[in-house]
Amino acid sequence: MSTSTNDHAEASAEAGPPALRIGRWRLRTGRRRLPGGRAAAxxxxxxxxxxxxRTLRRWGLGSAADELxxxxxxxxxxxxxxxxxxGRGAIDLRLELRASARMLLGEIHPLPARPGARDPAGGGTGGRxxxxxxxxxxxxxxxxAIRYVHRFTWWRTDSIITD
Structure with a gap:
């Protein structure tokens, strides 16, 4: 697994920790059996x-880092x-912390198995x-004080509109 985390600060007149922190990872995937017998990468x-x-602690989330x-x-x-x-392959994962909004945003982008590879099924299965x-x-x-976490996930299919 290769990791890189970059801390970027949004423009702000206030001193203090950056309002926006971004981490990026490239993760290898492997086939695993899920409950119900279905395989997934x-x-x-x-x-x-x-x-x-490690990243969330470095970003200052303290004890909330473990649960998050x-x-x-x-x-x-x-x-x-x-x-x-x-199948097997790799994904690019981007994680963004917006501390002022108490929000973590993540994007998962699948990478082709080799440069220039296309999905053999062809059915527009790209997305993030x-x-x-x-x-x-x-x-x-x-x-x-009671800690809370609200979770939302979805897969967005990238579509290309042609004239």
């Missing part, structure tokens, strides 16, 4: 979780299992997986 959960956890890394890992594997990807996590704390009974 998914990356190793342990490696993905470790990379997410677990959610992200499950969502990446779920999106890939439902995607039209077939989209992941959104919102998180935070809200007051609970007795004044204790």
């Amino acid at each position: 998914v990356p190793s959960g342990r490696k993905v979780r470790r990379a997410f956890r 890394a677990d959610h992200l890992t499950a969502l990446v594997q779920d999106v890939l299992a439902r995607s039209p990807m077939r 997986g989209i992941i959104v996590l919102t998180y935070g704390r809200r007051p609970g009974r007795g004044g204790a």
Whole structure:
């Protein structure tokens, strides 16, 4: 697994941590059996979780990093299992933290098995997986703070419109 994380700051007049942080990974996938016997191309959960956890901690999410890394890992594997990807290959994963909105955005882009390779089925199975996590704390009974995470995923098919 190759990883790279880049911290980019949006233009802001305020001093402090960057408003936007971006991480990018290229992950190899392998065939795995899912519940129900269906096979899918998914990356190793342990490696993905470790990379997410390390990055989220570096981005200052503290104790929330572990829970968010677990959610992200499950969502990446779920999106890939439902995607039209077939066989082995690699994916590009982009993760974006918008700390002011308490939101993590992720994009999953499948890579062709070799440069210039096309899908042999030909049926327009390209696309990308989209992941959104919102998180935070809200007051609970007795004044204790309760952490929450809302999860959204979908596969977006890239379509080309021709005249």
